[in-house]
Amino acid sequence: MSSSRTLELALSGLLLSSRRYAASSCARCQWHRAFTATAAPAAKAEKPAAGTSMDPKAAVAGTPIEAPRSYGKRVEGSFTPKPLPRPIGMALPPLPGENTGIDSRSLQQRKEDFVNYDKHIQRRKELPYFRDWGNLQYHEGKSFIAPPRLFKAELSLFFPNLYGQTLLKQDKSPRDTTPLLSGRASVVSIFSSQWAEGQAESFISKTANPQLHEVLERSGDAAQLVRINYEDNSGKAFLVKLFMGSLRKKFGEKDWDKYFLVQRGITDEIRESIGLLNSKVGYTYLVDHHCRIRWAGSGSGHPDELESLAKGLGKLVEDIKKEALLPATAREKLPGKPHLENAKVSV
Secondary structure, X not given: OOHHHHHHHHHHHHHHHHHHHHHHXXXXXXXXOOOOOOXXXXXXXXXXXXXXXXXXXXXXXXXOOOOOOOOOOOOXXXXXXXXXXXXXXXXXXXXXXXXXXXXXXXXXXXXXXXXXXXXXXXXXXXXOOHHHHHHHHOHHXXXXXOOOOOOOHHHOOXXXXXEEEOOOOOOOOOEEOHXXXXXXXXXXXXXXXXXXXXXXXXXXOOOOOHHHHHHHHHHOOOEEEEEEEEOOOHHHHHXXXXXXXXXXXXXXXXXXXXXXXXXXXXXXXXXXXXXXXXXXXXXXXXXXXXXXXXXXXXXXXXXXXXXXXXXXXXXXXXHHHHHHOOOHHHXXXXXXXXXXXXXXXXX
């Protein structure tokens, strides 16, 4: 046998071995990956990659936020955060039971998806989470500059329903966020690490933003702080649950129902819609009593952003009190279908 033929056979053997190893590695990876699916009102089986998309921006109406993402074209050179180009959020009002991340596929469907190598390779391409870490080099991950004033109510979009466990001792079953947010003005922080939580606290802590807490104290029950710790890694989520006793001491009993540990349900489309563009960064939202996002901030807070957040919350509290004095027929009606589609909107 010639030396060239021997080399050709050796390379073929190596290629076959590498393919077998890749398939085995992908199967193990798939075993450890939690499937994400958005819950619909009617039970419907979802494939594992239902929470991801090759291009989530394509599913969102309006001008995309110009910021680094974990997908798409990489940012080359420098990046400077810009003001939000439009109101952000979901097109339809949230409903309890949505976005739970509960896997409703049958056992047979799970088995088929588990052994489907092509689906897993596609999913691997769709979820390059490692890039989020690299994007922290740009202004510590800050995606956008918060607006100086509230988005107009009639143009604002909605904060999605999320589903997770709270700090409550007696009721440890997961809850929806929508019932808590409805009827009150809420400052909502979303974070997934101590680094991101520190960024969120730079907007909402009493030390960083005393003006915000003055508004909260004057509002009575009309305003609240809500923290959402999003952790889709089961190991890290277990650690959070392990130290919930310390968290209870940190926040006090009156705020136990306002701290959520969410493990599933935030799809790429939701991230794109609400501007949650880097999973390693903290985001802060001002949500009105109709669950609409009226203001949003990312990363660490700047002095003018802290001021606009406090003033915006004060305005929402005033609106709630004014609306409460009106007869039911004169109160604001929410849109029942997607709006802003193909429409140019402004702050």
